[in-house]
Amino acid sequence: MNRIDRLRQLYGWVDERLDLESGKSFLGKAFPAEDSFLLGEVALFCFLLLVLSGVFLGFFFEPSTSEVEYDGSVAEYQGEELPESFVSVLNITYDVPFGMLIRRMHHWAAHLMVASMALHMLRVFFTGAYRNPREPNWLVGTGLAGVTMFAAYTGYALPFDEFASTAVGIGYNVTLSVPLVGETIAHLAFGGSFPSSATIPRFYFLHVLVLPAIIAGLIGVHMLILVRQKHTEAQRDADVPAPDLHRRDEREDGAAADGGAVARDDDSVVVGLPAFPNQVAVSAVVFFLTLATLSLLAGFLPVHNIAEYGPNDPASTPSLIMPDWFLMWGYGFLKLTPSWLSFDVLGIHISAEFIGGLALPGVVFGLVALWPFIDYEDSAVHFTADPLERPFQTGVGVAGVVFIMLASIAGMDVIVADIVGMTTAQLKPYLTAALLVGPLIAGLVVYAGLGGFDDDEPPDDEPTARTEGDG
Ligand code: HEM
CATH class of the missing domain: 1.20.58 (Methane Monooxygenase Hydroxylase; Chain G, domain 1)
Structure with missing residues (x-):
C-alpha cells in the first residue's frame, strides 16, 4: 500500500466516525475578500496569543502579597522584603529566560486586541453591518468589548506595583459608590477593602480563569452566529460571472452553482473566497503578521517598568495616576x-x-x-x-x-x-x-x-x- 492509499484509508477511518463528508459544505463557506473584514481576526489571534503567553507567565507569577526577601538581579531591591507578586514579576522580567519578551508580548497583545476590536467595531458600525439580522452579533460584540476591558483591568493590578495599584484603587472607590450593593460587590471582587491580602488572589482568579472563559465563550457564540448568518458583502459593481476562480458561492443549487452568473443584487448568494483553502491561507498570513507585529513591539518597546515604580505603598500617592488608554x-x-452632582433619591x-x-x-x-x-x-x-x-x-x-x-x-x-x-x-x-x-x-x-x-x-x-x- 503506498502513502496516498494509507492516507485515504486514514481519512476513511476518521470519516466513518466523524462524518467529514457532510462538513465539506462548511469548507466551501464564502468569505468576502475585504481587507477590513480581517480586523476581527486580528482581535481573535491576539486573544489566542494572550492565552499562550499567559500560560507561560502563569508558571512564574505568584498571586500573593506576603512579604518575601528579594534576591534577584535588580540591585536596588537586593535583600529587601517585598510583596511576593511584585517579586515574581521582577523575576519574570529580569531573571526568567525569555520572561521579559513574553511579558511584553502579553502586554502588547492586550493593547492590540482592544485596538483591533475597537477598529473592527467601527468597521461594522460605519458599513452598517450591525443591521437586521446581525443585531444579536452586535450585542454579543458589545459584551465582548466590556469583558475584554475588564480582563485588562484585572491584569493591570497583578504586579502590585505602586502605579498600577493606585490606578486600580480608583476602580475600588467607584465600585464602592454603587448605590445599595457597592460595598458587597467591592468586597466580593476586591476581597475586602483595597488593597487587602485577598485582592491579588481574587483578581488572579478573575484574570486567568473567569474572564478568559467568558471571553472564549462569547467569541464562540460570535463565530457561531457569524457562520450561521454569513458575512455581509460589499456591494457588487456588476453581475459576478461564474465560474470565477477567485470568487465562489456556497449555494449548492441555483444559478452560480450550475455555472450561471450571480446577479449584482442577488443577496441569497455570498460571493467570496472559499473557507478552504483560500481563506485559511489569508487567515494564516494575518495570524503570522499579528505575531510578527507583537514580536516587534515586544522586542523594541518596553512595558510598564515596575522596577522604577516600586511595590505598592499605601502611605504614598504617585504624582501621576492614569489607567490604560482604553479606560x-x-x-x-x-x-x-x-x-x-450628588443627591439622594428615596434615601x-x-x-x-x-x-x-x-x-x-x-x-x-x-x-x-x-x-x-x-x-x-x-x-x-x-x-x-x-x-x-x-x-x-x-x-x-x-x-x-x-x-x-x-x-x-x-x-x-x-x-x-x-x-x-x-x-x-x-x-x-x-x-x-x-x-x-x-x-x-x-x-x-x-x-x-x-x-x-x-x-x-x-x-x-x-x-x-x-x-x-x-x-
Ligand atoms: C474579542 C473581540 C471580538 C472578536 C475576536 C471578534 C471577531 C469577529 C470576526 C473574526 C468576525 C468576522 C470577520 C469580520 O467581519 O471582521 C466578526 C464579525 C462581526 N463582529 Fe466581531 N469580534 C469582536 C468584537 C466585536 C464587537 C466589539 C462588535 C460590535 C459591538 C462586533 C460585532 C460584529 C458583527 C456585527 C460582525 C458581523 C459583521 C459582518 O457580517 O460584516 N464584534 N467578529
Missing part, C-alpha cells in the same frame, strides 16, 4: 463630573463618583448596544452600506468617536494642564465645554458634508430584501 475615557468622565445616595465612573460609561455602553435598534431596519440587509451615503449614521459615528477622544483627553488633564500652563481646575470648564460641544460640531460638519441638509434623498441603491434560498 481613559471613563477616567475623563470621573474627572469632569462636578462633585456637587439612596447617588454620588458624583458613581455618576462619572459608572453611570455615564454605562449609558455609553447602553447606547452602543441599542444602536441597531435605534437605526432599525425592518427587512434583512446583506450588503454593506457606503458610509458616504449615510449622513446621519456616519455623523453619529464621527460624533461618538470625537466624544470618546475628548473624554480621554479629559482623563489626561494633568498632562494637558502642564502643556497649556494652567491648573487642572482652570482647565476643567474648557474640557467640559469641549466634551459637550465638540462631538455635536463634528457630527454636524460630517452630516452637512455628506449632504444631509440637502433636500434630495441621499443616493441609496442598496438592495435590501434577501430572497428565498438563503442559508
